[in-house]
Amino acid sequence: MSFSSDIIEWYNKHHRHLPWRETDNPYYIWISEIILQQTRVVQAISYYHDLITHFPSVEDMAQASEESILQLWQGLGYYSRARNLHATAREIAHKHHGTFPASYHDLLALKGVGPYTAAAIASFAFNLPHPVIDGNVMRVLSRYIGISDPINSSKGKKLIHDALSALFDNNNPANFNQAIMELGALICKPTSPDCDYCPVRSECFARNHGCVDILPVKSKKKPARNRYLHYWVIENQGNYLLHRRTANDIWKNLHEFLLIESPVPLTEFDILNANPIHPDIVLSKPDFVHHQIHQLTHQTLYVQFYHLHTMHFEPKNDFFWVKEYELKNYSMPILLRRFTDKYLI
C-alpha cells in the first residue's frame, strides 16, 4: 500500500507495551523522552516508574530539589538531563503556570529538549505532525532509501530529513513516529536485522541490493582519553569526607570523596606522599586500597580508592562530613555508589 500504512499496520500488530505508551499526558511523555535519550528501553523503565511515582505532576517536580532528582537519576548517566529536567519543571510550573507547552516551537525552547524530543512530545502528546529523527529512524531510512553518506554528517542528515518528509503521514503523526522507531528497534536492528519479517522489505534499497549489513555508514569517533582518579576515602569515627562536583565535567553536581587526579599514571607512593588536605592534618596509612577501571564513552577512568583514618577537623571549602549510614542520601556516580555499597554500608 504505502510506507506509512505498511509500518503502522505492522506496528498495531507487533508493538511492545511500554508504560509511556499508555498515556498522552505531556508531562509523562516528556519525562520518558528525556530518559530515553541515548538510553535503551529496558534500562529506562524502572527510572521512569521511580520518577513519576516521586513526582506525579510537574508541580511536584518543580517543588523538589535538584538533588532529589539527581538521586533518582543515579546510574543512568548524562546527568545534565536530570539537571535540565528540574530546571524545565520549574520553568513550566512558574512561567507557563503549570500548562505544558503544546507546540513544537515552544517545546524546543525548553532546556534539554532538542529537535527529536520536541517532535516526540508534539506528536505523542498532541498528535501534531512533526516527524521524529532518532537513531532508529536514521538506520531504517538509510537502508530503505539507500543513503551511503555517513548519517552523522550534514549531508547524510539532510538526505534522511528529506526522505522522511516525503514518507511522513500527516494524518497519523503519533502512530507513524511510533511505528518507524519500533521498526528500527525490533526489525531493522543494527546487526542481523530480521528483514524477512519487515513490512517494507519489498521496496527496501539495502535489502534489494544486499547491503543491509553495511548501512548505515557512520564516520569514526575519537578514541577515549585516559584519566587517573585517586579517591581519598577519609574517615573520622564513622564520618566520611564528601563534596559536590561543580566543574563543567563528568558528574556535575553529584558527590564524591576527596579526589586527586592526574593525566598520567602515578604510583601509590606518589599519591600517598602528598597530603591533600593540610600538613597539620594527620592521616593514617590506608586500611585498604581498591582499584578498578571505569569505561565511559569518551574516557577511560583508572580509579584508586584509598581508605584511611584521620583526626577530626573542620573541612575547608565545600567539603563536609557525612555519617556512613547517610552516604546513601547523597547523589553519586554509579562508580562511587558501588564502592560505598560494597565497602562502607
Next chain:
DNA sequence: AAAACGGGGAC
C-alpha cells in the same frame, strides 16, 4: 563541524 556528556548490553 566536532567534541563533550554515562552507563549498560549485545556481539
Next chain:
DNA sequence: GTCCCAGTTTT
C-alpha cells in the same frame, strides 16, 4: 575490545 542506544549542548 567495538558499537549503539527513542540526543542535547557547548565549543
